Amino acid sequence: MKxxxxxxxxxxxxxxxxxxxxxxxxxxxxxxxxxxxxxxxNLEIPYPFxxxxxxxxxxxxxxxxxGTGSSVKAFLTSIDKEVLQINISSGAYNxxxxxxxxxPIIYSKGCRSSGSGAALNxxxxxxxxxxxxxxxxxxxxxxxxxxxxxxxxxxxxxSHCNKSKIIVGTRCSGFNCCESDYFPSNQQEFHxxxxxxxxxxxxxEEECKYAFLMDxxxxxxxxxxxxxxxxxxxxxxxxxxxxxVRTNVSRNMFKSLKKRHDVRCSFSxxxxxxxxxxxxxxxxxxxxxxxxxxxxxxxxxxxxxAKGSFKCNFRSRSRSRLMLAIIVICPSFGLLFLLLIxxxxxxVIKKRNKIMLKQxxxxxxxxxxxxxxxxxxxxxxxxxxxxxxxxxxxxxxxxNENRILGKGGQGTVYKGMLTDGRIVAIKRCNKVxxxxxxxxxxxxxxxxxxxxxNVVKLLGCCLEIEVPLLVYEFxxxxxxxxxxxxxxxxxxxxxWDMRLRIATEIAGALSYLHSxxxxxxxxxxxxxSNILLDEKYRAKVADFGTSRxxxxxxxxxxxxxxxxxGYLDPEYFQTSQFTEKSDVYSFGVVLIELLTGxxxxxxxxxxxRRNLSTYFVHSIKENRLFDILDTQVSKVRNKxxxxxxxxxxxxxxxxxxxxxxxxMEIMMELEGVQKVxxxxxxxxxxxxxxxxxxxxxxxVSISASSCLESGSASSSWQFYPSNRID
Numbered sequence: 178m179k180x181x182x183x184x185x186x187x188x189x190x191x192x193x194x195x196x197x198x199x200x201x202x203x204x205x206x207x208x209x210x211x212x213x214x215x216x217x218x219n220l221e222i223p224y225p226f227x228x229x230x231x232x233x234x235x236x237x238x239x240x241x242x243x244g245t246g247s248s249v250k251a252f253l254t255s256i257d258k259e260v261l262q263i264n265i266s267s268g269a270y271n272x273x274x275x276x277x278x279x280x281p282i283i284y285s286k287g288c289r290s291s292g293s294g295a296a297l298n299x300x301x302x303x304x305x306x307x308x309x310x311x312x313x314x315x316x317x318x319x320x321x322x323x324x325x326x327x328x329x330x331x332x333x334x335x336s337h338c339n340k341s342k343i344i345v346g347t348r349c350s351g352f353n354c355c356e357s358d359y360f361p362s363n364q365q366e367f368h369x370x371x372x373x374x375x376x377x378x379x380x381x382e383e384e385c386k387y388a389f390l391m392d393x394x395x396x397x398x399x400x401x402x403x404x405x406x407x408x409x410x411x412x413x414x415x416x417x418x419x420x421x422v423r424t425n426v427s428r429n430m431f432k433s434l435k436k437r438h439d440v441r442c443s444f445s446x447x448x449x450x451x452x453x454x455x456x457x458x459x460x461x462x463x464x465x466x467x468x469x470x471x472x473x474x475x476x477x478x479x480x481x482x483a484k485g486s487f488k489c490n491f492r493s494r495s496r497s498r499l500m501l502a503i504i505v506i507c508p509s510f511g512l513l514f515l516l517l518i519x520x521x522x523x524x525v526i527k528k529r530n531k532i533m534l535k536q537x538x539x540x541x542x543x544x545x546x547x548x549x550x551x552x553x554x555x556x557x558x559x560x561x562x563x564x565x566x567x568x569x570x571x572x573x574x575x576x577n578e579n580r581i582l583g584k585g586g587q588g589t590v591y592k593g594m595l596t597d598g599r600i601v602a603i604k605r606c607n608k609v610x611x612x613x614x615x616x617x618x619x620x621x622x623x624x625x626x627x628x629x630x631n632v633v634k635l636l637g638c639c640l641e642i643e644v645p646l647l648v649y650e651f652x653x654x655x656x657x658x659x660x661x662x663x664x665x666x667x668x669x670x671x672x673w674d675m676r677l678r679i680a681t682e683i684a685g686a687l688s689y690l691h692s693x694x695x696x697x698x699x700x701x702x703x704x705x706s707n708i709l710l711d712e713k714y715r716a717k718v719a720d721f722g723t724s725r726x727x728x729x730x731x732x733x734x735x736x737x738x739x740x741x742x743g744y745l746d747p748e749y750f751q752t753s754q755f756t757e758k759s760d761v762y763s764f765g766v767v768l769i770e771l772l773t774g775x776x777x778x779x780x781x782x783x784x785x786r787r788n789l790s791t792y793f794v795h796s797i798k799e800n801r802l803f804d805i806l807d808t809q810v811s812k813v814r815n816k817x818x819x820x821x822x823x824x825x826x827x828x829x830x831x832x833x834x835x836x837x838x839x840x841m842e843i844m845m846e847l848e849g850v851q852k853v854x855x856x857x858x859x860x861x862x863x864x865x866x867x868x869x870x871x872x873x874x875x876x877v878s879i880s881a882s883s884c885l886e887s888g889s890a891s892s893s894w895q896f897y898p899s900n901r902i903d
Contacts, residue, residue, distance in 0.1 A: 208265075208465045217242035217251040223265050224468045225420060225430075226253075234467075235426050237303045253278060255302040261413055265465050266457050272309050273417035274455055277392060280414040282406060285317070285371040288385040297367040297390075303418045303453075308362035310415035312393050316354045316406050317386030321372045324360055332360045335374055348396070354403050358393075390414045408574075419453035430467070439472040535566070535641040542640035562625070562637030562648075568596060569603055569639055569646055576605065588644075592651065601636060604647040621647075624721055626695060631686035633709060633719040652709035652717050661705060661770055673813045675714060676771040677822070681847040682716035683708060687764060688840040690718075691757045697727050699755055703763035704744045704777075705770050725755070743777025743789065748834045758834035761843070765829025769793045772823060774807030790830045797827055821850050 208223040209215035213232035216222055217240065227233030228240050228251075239254045251260040253276070262277040280297055299306070315322035315334055323333035334355035349356040369388040387406045392413045420427050422444075431454055434440050439462045444454035458464055458472035465471040539545070544563075572593030573580045582590045588606040595601060624635040639646040657679065660668045671679070683703075690698040702720060709717040738750055744766045746759035766777050769789055775782075777789045786792045796805050802823055803811055813819055825846055831837050838846070 207468055207471055210468050214242070218244075218247075218249040220251050220260065221263065222251065223263055223465045224471070226263055234420065234430065235424055237301075237421075253302070256299045256304070258299075259411075265467075267455070272307070273305075273419050275307060275310060275415050276304060276418055277395075277413050277415050279411040280390065281411055282409060283367075283369050283388045285384075285386040288387075296369070298365070299416065300365045302365070302416075303421060304365070304416035305362070305418075306360075306364050306367060306390060307415040307417045308360065310393055311360075311390045312396065313357045313360050313388070314349060314354070314391055314403050315356075315369075315371075315386065315388040316349075316403055317371070318353050318384060319373050319375060320355070320386045321374050322355070322386065322388045323370050323372070325368045325370045330361070333357060333369075337374065349403055356403075360390075419455050421453045423452075434466065437466075437472075440466040442466075538643055539641045542645045544640040564637050564639040564646070564648055566639050566642045566646070569593065569648070572596075572601070573603055600651040602633075602649045602651045604649065606644045606647070627690075627698075629686055629689045631682045631716050631718060632689070633717045635721070649719070652711050652719070654710040654712060654714060656706045657708040657710060657716070657767075657770075658704070658706040660710070661774055662776055670809055671714075671771075673810055673818075676810070677818070677847070677851055679708070679710075679714070679716045680768055680771055680822070681844065681851060683718060683764065683767065684840055684844040684847050686716070686718040687760055688844045691760070691840050697757070699725050699727065699757060700760050700763075701725060701739060701755060702741060702744075703760055703767060704741050705767050708767065746834070747832060756834055757839065758837045761829050761837045761840060762834070764840070764843070765826050765837075766790050768822065768826040768829060772807065772810055772819070772826060773805050774809070775805075793823075794827055794830065797823060818850050821846075 207215075208221060209227060210224050210232050213224075214222065214228045217228060222228055222240050224232075225234030226238045226240050228242050233239045237255045240260060241252045241254055242249060243252060244250050252258065253260050256278070259279040260276060261279065262275075264275045267274055283297065297306075313324070313332070313334065315336060317336060318338040320336045321333065322336075323331055334349075334357040335351070336349070336353055336355040337351055338353070340352050348354075367390065371386045371388070385407070389406070389412050392415045395413045420430070422428050422431055431442070434442055434456050439459050440456050441459045442454050442456040444452075456466040458466050461475055462472035463475050464473050570576065572595055573591040576591060580591045580593065582592050582602060584590075588604050591603045591605065593601050593603045621635070621638055625637070627634065633652060634650045636648045636650060638648060655668065659665070660671050687700065687703070690700060698721075700718065700721065703718075707718065707720040709719050711717060738745075738753060740746075740749070744763040746755075746762040748762075749755050749759045766789065769775075770777065773789065773793065775789050778787060779789075780787065782792075785795070793805065796802055802820070803816075806819065810819055825838070825843065828836070828838055829843065
């Protein structure tokens with residue numbers, strides 16, 4: 178019975194709606210010429226605009242409809258731009274009728290993106306840029322954007338780099354973005370000039386800046402972020418149009434429109450003559466005034482009588498429409514209420530499922546274990562920060578490929594901006610190994626406590642999505658590997674003083690991890706690609722994906738063999754016992770890289786030179802040290818410093834771990850070399866190192882894959898320091 182009633186109601190509604198639509202269609206006034214298309218997709222095309230021959234007034238109003246289905250688009254051929262909306266009547270500002278089109282962004286010379294140059298041009302069309310409906314916006318730091326070619330009058334706006342100059346309550350606050358509602362009217366060409374606010378500032382390469390006009394109403398309703406303009410291609414702009422009387426067709430149209438009582442026209446006054454005109458349906462009529470019979474009486478009224486009044490007889494029509502409304506509205510409200518209930522239930526279930534899914538991921542990624550470990554810690558120990566997944570997705574523009582800083586075996590690193598304005602590096606792991614969650618959680622707790630200027634700080638993590646996200650401080654200048662081995666003008670040569678300082682900073686960080694942290698930490702993957710350089714080229718030790726913490730009285734950890742080819746401690750490879758001296762060996766390889774500028778392993782070198790550490794030791798034994806040094810090192814005046822560092826590197830890569838120095842001793846020796854730049858070489862130590870027995874070293878190839886130490890170590894990372902958030 179219930180289904181039968183619903184069926185009858187639906188049929189009734191369908192019949193009534195069909196009747197209403199048929200009546201409305203019968204009364205609807207034509208908007209296009211007879212036998213012409215009146216729409217392109219969802220866009221109405223009113224005359225004098227038209228699709229196809231003889232359907233538009235002249236070529237200036239021709240519209241082309243391209244595409245099929247939902248992808249259909251209309252283009253105004255006179256300016257070759259996509260049309261979004263065409264209005265026949267004047268707007269609220271009592272201005273000309275309008276057409277909304279898509280216009281490109283104007284880019285400065287410093288932009289890598291291809292744009293429109295520095296101008297927009299719609300000359301030859303019946304349209305002008307609207308002064309009333311558009312606003313002028315420019316994006317860029319230290320930017321004075323002006324509309325040029327207007328004589329002595331200057332229109333534009335300024336945006337600063339100083340956040341203290343932010344104007345509260347505006348879309349564009351003045352910091353990196355500015356806005357102006359004032360620009361010249363009746364313009365068909367739009368030129369922009371970008372200048373620096375600080376006239377004395379001279380830069381080799383101009384920073385990227387943008388400018389564009391945008392429909393104010395569209396801007397208010399959609400509320401886009403103007404600072405994201407680099408991801409846009411076009412923006413909606415309002416043009417005002419009118420019909421020029423310079424052609425025979427338009428003059429004849431104007432003469433015929435003047436004779437109609439249902440149309441009133443207005444025109445421009447130019448030297449007591451008129452150059453263009455627009456028309457509207459007269460009072461009491463509605464529709465399109467340009468095609469014949471385009472204006473229809475409103476409120477069921479007939480045309481004017483001789484006295485100028487209207488004869489209206491709509492009592493019977495109003496009564497029938499009231500009955501129609503009663504019959505249609507009652508079941509419609511019931512159906513609407515049912516749909517609202519269904520929609521509300523759908524939203525509740527969807528939200529509940531989303532919460533349950535987050536809880537599932539949080540538990541699987543070790544969130545409960547992390548909370549348990551933190552609850553057992555002392556009260557004075559800081560807890561790891563748990564970030565919200567939505568915040569991190571927004572920070573990376575939903576993990577946009579343009580934000581990628583590097584890729585490795587453990588995951589992908591993205592550049593992001595948090596809501597508080599901090600720039601961070603967000604590491605998105607490739608996969609999860611549930612068998613090692615305890616070690617992973619322990620690592621997060623320990624690393625969140627590390628506070629050393631030469632260690633990349635772990636700010637927090639996110640565990641409520643499918644794979645964990647780790648949030649680190651952002652280090653802008655790439656890796657040490659790139660500066661030593663990549664031939665690129667983006668990576669300048671490192672001087673001897675810089676290399677010595679970087680080595681000292683790395684040694685200080687490792688000494689802190691081994692000796693001064695609350696629990697000793699073995700890094701287990703020291704290599705030049707895991708040493709980042711900040712804006713002042715200070716070293717930052719990064720990538721603790723395979724690190725392990727040990728008890729204070731513990732001397733080693735026994736694990737499967739993890740490491741990177743060329744940096745792996747041969748003693749660790751033979752015993753599977755990783756000690757602090759294993760980190761010393763890897764540091765020694767990095768030190769040799771700084772001295773020679775060579776990669777740890779290279780198939781392009783000869784067999785005897787393939788393993789850098791072995792070849793380096795043999796070169797010292799054969800008194801050929803200065804033959805293998807990098808040019809930036811070999812030209813150092815004080816050769817004693819180079820010999821001292823070479824001896825230290827040789828001791829670090831000794832095959833027997835017990836004969837290697839500790840990181841504390843290494844740091845003190847490096848600091849001593851820095852302080853005493855004219856120290857005499859230690860010939861006794863050099864002779865000892867030369868005569869010391871050094872056996873052959875084994876080359877080991879180790880793979881890398883997991884983010885949570887699921888059976889491997891991290892592979893080399895490729896960093897792109899030029900990536901930025903505008």
